[in-house]
Structures are given as structure tokens and as C-alpha cells.
Amino acid sequence: MPLDALLTNGRLADGRRVDIGIAGGRIATLGEDAPPSNSVPCLDLAGDLVLPGLVDGHMHLDKTLTGLPWMDHAAGPTRMSRIETDKTILPYLPLSTEERAGHLIRDCVARGTAHMRSHVDIDLESRLAKLHGVLAARERHRDRVGLQIVAFPQSGVMRCPGVLDLLDQAVRAGADLVGGIDPLEIDRDPKGQLDGIFAIAARHGVGLDIHLHEPGEMGLFNVHEICARTRALGLAGKVTISHGFCLGQVTERAAGAAAELMAAAGVALVTHGAGGLALPPIEMLRAAGVLVFAGNDDIRDTWSPYGTGDLLERASIVGWKADFRRDAQVETAFDLVSAAGAKALGVADYGIAIGAPATFFTIAASGVAEAVAVHAPRKLVLFDGRLVARDGAALPEPLTVAAAVR
């Protein structure tokens, strides 16, 4: 196949200098001896580092205020206040869910994100409205980012009769996974919630991603319950625990036992760095065989004013909190927002290799550790062979490399 474009003089994470040939949206050639040709549009990367498109494993696209003038945080200091306050704010914003989600997607694309998993609230008041908004944003941006959607019962399941049926409807309407939340703290009925959401996942053959903020031994109880159901239903590799703060709060021995259980059951963990709480022990979990990945969680939304959408900045925060100082450890922090996330999301052909989608970004950095620590602006961001952002700003529409160099 003739090349559509050639990016010359890039540098891979392993130090190799490469020219990257693109054809049909994929990497067609990758080496130091690209076929010389006068007819192929060329872009000189000037030695910049080329890294695979980043993977945001935990987002809330439906809650963001991105695209709106700045607003003061309205909720009180508790999680339940944030849940209730959302219902008084989100439906009345001057931008729709689709519009706000679109603004945030483009902000994240500008920072090199290529794949996302977003939770979307499903509750008795808004029913599937937010899902439809995020589905529309996904469709609108399908040539810029891959987006996986979790039908997320933010307000609870058993305390809101009817939500289980809405979650089932959400999966039929296009959600990729079923969510859950704090079966003890929010629902006071762990058996009811977990039996209910696992039944929906099993019925549709989809995965689960369950928010677990519960502290210490309370949270650990539900880690055990989630692992037991994952094994019983043969869902290994399809279940994620979001946050899992408890794993950073119990004794090392109890966390170690939970890690063994999660690894054996095929239950993954996604973290955003745990805010003011103890971070789950990432290296211990990974050594035990648990798939650990990371995401931004709140990005300027009704839950938090913080978050820029930059996964390299997020990796630097996670690495700082995890006391990752050596390059190999900082590279682990990068893995959390790249390959590990891609594995969790089931991204096909992830990485920079011949035959893989031409989905990567370039940055001025000597290597992965510096890219994470300094998180300089992304120079070029490509998705499926087309340029979607440049010099830190999203393009209005994706451009072929040929059009970009013209």
C-alpha cells in the first residue's frame, strides 16, 4: 500500500530514531530507512519523542463544566451533598451534556488522550438523558477519540428502586459497562446491589466498573464480594474497581491478601491518585498480578474545580504520591495512563508498531520519565492517522497529514 504520509525523525521511548509511515490510518512503516519518495507528504518531528495515545481510565464527561464560564463549587463537603446538588445544577446549565462533554473531549485530545472510559450518571430523575448526551458526543468525536461508557448509578441502586431496570436499558442503549457504587455506604445493601448489577452484566455479556470509596475494612468487604462474583460469573478481565481507597488504608497484610484475590479473580483497579487519601499500593498490587491503571476522574466539574485533562500531569501526581522516583518507576506511572489502561479498556492493537493504528502524540522530552515529570505541551496528536491537535490546541476538525503540511 502506498504511504499517505511520512513523519520523519521521531524518537521512540526506547531511544530508537524512526520515520513513521502512515497508510490507511495505520502505521505502515517504522524504521530508520523509510522509502524515500517525493510524492509522500512529510512532516519532520525534529527528534521529538513519540508516545502512544494516552488512555484515561476514569472520567465523568456528563458532570463537567468545561465550556462554561467559571462557576463556584456549589455542593457541601460530603459525597451525598455532591450527589444531591448535581440534580439541582446539571439539568439547568446553558450547555447540554453533549456540548459540555464535547468541550472536555477536545481539551483532553489536545493533551494527547486517545481513549477514555467515562462514567455517566443513571438515576431516577435524569434516567437515560445524560447517557444520550454522552453517546451523541461520542458519535460526534469518533474520529478523534475512543470512548467507553459506564452506566453509573451515582445515586445508588437499591435505595432508588427502578435504577436496576434503567441500568439494563442503558446497556441496551449503548453503554459498554455496568457501574456500581459503595454497596454498603450508599445502598446499605451490598448483596442487593452487587447481585443486581452483576446480573445485568452477565445477561448482556458486558463488564463492570464499580466506584468503591468506602474506607478500610468496610471497603475491603466489598472488594471480597466483587471478586467472588467475578469468579462465579466467569467475568475475569472484565471487572474494575474504581478508587479502592480501602486498599491504601488497611494493613499491608490485608491489602496483600486482597491483591491476591483480585489477581486471581481478574479484577482491575483504576486510581486518580486518591486526593487527600492514602493511595492504594500500586507496586504491590502490580507485583501481585493486579491490572492497575489510572484516570483523571473529575475535570473542572460539579464535583471538583481541579483537573486539566492532562494525563501526563495526572501520572506525575500519581507518581509523586506513590513515591516513584526512579525512571523505571516513573515509567510505571506512565504505563498506568497508557498500556495498562489500554489493556483494561480492551483497546485493539495498542502501541507504536507496524499495523497498529497511527494513534500517538509527540512531545519535546528526552524520554518517558521527563515527559511525565515536566508534562510539556503536546506538539502533534494523531488519531487513526489524522492530526487532531497541534501545539496544545485541538483542531476544529481532524486533518490528514497531507492537508496539515500543505
Added chain:
Amino acid sequence: MPLDALLTNGRLADGRRVDIGIAGGRIATLGEDAPPSNSVPCLDLAGDLVLPGLVDGHMHLDKTLTGLPWMDHAAGPTRMSRIETDKTILPYLPLSTEERAGHLIRDCVARGTAHMRSHVDIDLESRLAKLHGVLAARERHRDRVGLQIVAFPQSGVMRCPGVLDLLDQAVRAGADLVGGIDPLEIDRDPKGQLDGIFAIAARHGVGLDIHLHEPGEMGLFNVHEICARTRALGLAGKVTISHGFCLGQVTERAAGAAAELMAAAGVALVTHGAGGLALPPIEMLRAAGVLVFAGNDDIRDTWSPYGTGDLLERASIVGWKADFRRDAQVETAFDLVSAAGAKALGVADYGIAIGAPATFFTIAASGVAEAVAVHAPRKLVLFDGRLVARDGAALPEPLTVAAAVR
């Protein structure tokens, strides 16, 4: 006095639209009705937010690797390994202390920092060599940043006989404060170290800034010892505890008692966000009357690969860890890296007011909360009326506004 320059169409943190007239390096006029003049060089701020120059309350200019090619972190996982490894690395780098400190100062200036407090290692091996390097960097950059230097006994005091004398020499050579470190963990002799360093401070009439990493009740013991000596020697307002992780680790009651003691003694606390450890309770400490401020601590140095030098990013990390969500709380995070830091460092005439030094920066943001949360690049950075950085990059030399608009 005739104006040297006029910056039009700026916006202050309180929302006021202002024109800022500069004369003799100071703010000469500040209002909506600047005197029209054809002869004054004008710069249009286009509605950007104008904030006072940032204050980095805790740095280690002598340890930075800024300006060098990226290096893997070399030390082991303990603080003592980092202390010992520094002695095998820092003297043999291809850039001098002065050069590396200069690179970092300019990086920070580019991000809006106007005042710094840097610790500089004083030990038996390097004696005053690092101090002389940082003093030279201070002199070289005196028209770009204010720099306060702490003579810091990184390797210990009582365990290294001769260091007390070196600290005394350091103050005579130009250090502004005397440092200390973990009197129990490092020196195993709290009375010896604290009596020794307080005697030097009292003798020279300078302040102290003491690193306290010690956990829980061990750290709290030294908080009490430091407060007692501060009161006994009449040093209220001149003593800082750096880190004070223990204040986030003990019971709320014990931390509250320590806060009362610190407030009564006039002992301040500086935090960098506490990494993977619990953050000291910032709001409680401030409510008790303790002066709390913040700094970046390590910025790409032999102790940590992280840190960009951006104090707005630092404030966002501290605010995120402190669970500051409301604008007023995010503004507290900003206060830690601005006015509170200026008070701790004794910066004269800090802030944006007529008669104050024209030391401020501009940023595209609706207000302080957005500036912290998004930490967009700084557009213009001025120090004493001259432009020192523009669009995120330090200028080679400071420019008058007249020269910049020419």
C-alpha cells in the same frame, strides 16, 4: 513622577478593570481612568487577570538538575540514602551550583515566581561551597527575583561535629536564616541540635527554618521544643517548620493543641503538599492563627524527578489534597503561594497597590480559582517594573516595558 509605562485593560482578583501605571519600578497609578498620554509606552493586557508575583516558600536550588540532560534518580528509597548519594553526585555535575540554580530560577520566573526561600546544604564535605554558588546565582538574578537563603544542615548537626560552626560562618557569609533537620531521627539529640541552631539565630538576629519530616508523636515532640525556644528567645514571626508531616498524622486534638502552641509562639508552617503522606490540616492551622504557606520543594533534582516550578500547579495539588473545592478555599491555596508566603519571607510592600513594586504576572483566567485549577501559561511576568518573562518563557535579560513594546 511621569509614568515609564502603562499596562491597560487588566483585571484584578476582585474583578476590578484597571490600567496600571509604572514609574521607577513601582505601581504609580492603578485605576480605570489612567491619564491618557501619547508619550507613555502602552501594553494592552486584553482583560487578562493580574496577580501578584508568586512566593515559593521552600526550594532547594543547590540540588536541582535543571539545565542538565535528564538523569535517572540515583538514590535509594530512604532519606538517608538521598543525603549520602548527594555527596557522590552534586560535586561532579558538569554544571556548577550557580549555573543549575540559575537555570531553575529562570524556569520559576517564567512561571510567575517573584520571591523564593531556598535551603542550601551546609555539610562537612562541601562546607560553604553550595552557599557561595547560590549566592552568586542570587546576585546574577537580583533584578528578576528576590531570594532568601537558609543555611541548611542536610546531613545533620550533632552527628557532624563542626557543622554548627559552618552554619555560623554561613550566616556571616550571607545566608538569611539558619536551618535544622529532624533533631531526633537524624541527630538523635534534639536538645543539642535545637539549642545549637537557635543560639546561632539569636546571636545574629536572623530567623530559622527547620525541616521536620519526623512522623506522629516523634515529630510533635520537636514542634513543642521549637515553639518553646521560639518563645524563650523572642523569635516570634521568625521561625518556620518545613513540612511538619506529623501535624497530619496525630489525632485532631493533638494537632489542635500544637496549632495553639505554634500560633502563640509565632511559628509558621510551610508545606509542599506532603507527597504520599497526610497533609497537615491547613484550614485548622490557619483558623488557629498559624501562618501557613507553601513551596515547591524538590524541582527536578537529586531528590525527586518531579516538580515544574509552577506555583499555581503546586497550589492546585495542595488544594486537591486538602479537599479545597469552593472558590474561597482554592483562594486559600493561592494565598499559600502568594500573600502568606510574602508575610513569612518578610517581603516589603507585597501586592498590587499604588506604591508597591510593579511585581506581578498576567494570565488568561476569570479569577484566582480558575488560575489555580487550570494553571495556564503566564503571559507577562514583571519584576520591579521590568518584563522578565513572556508567554511562559524567561527573557534572556529583563526588559523595560518601553523596550518590550518597541
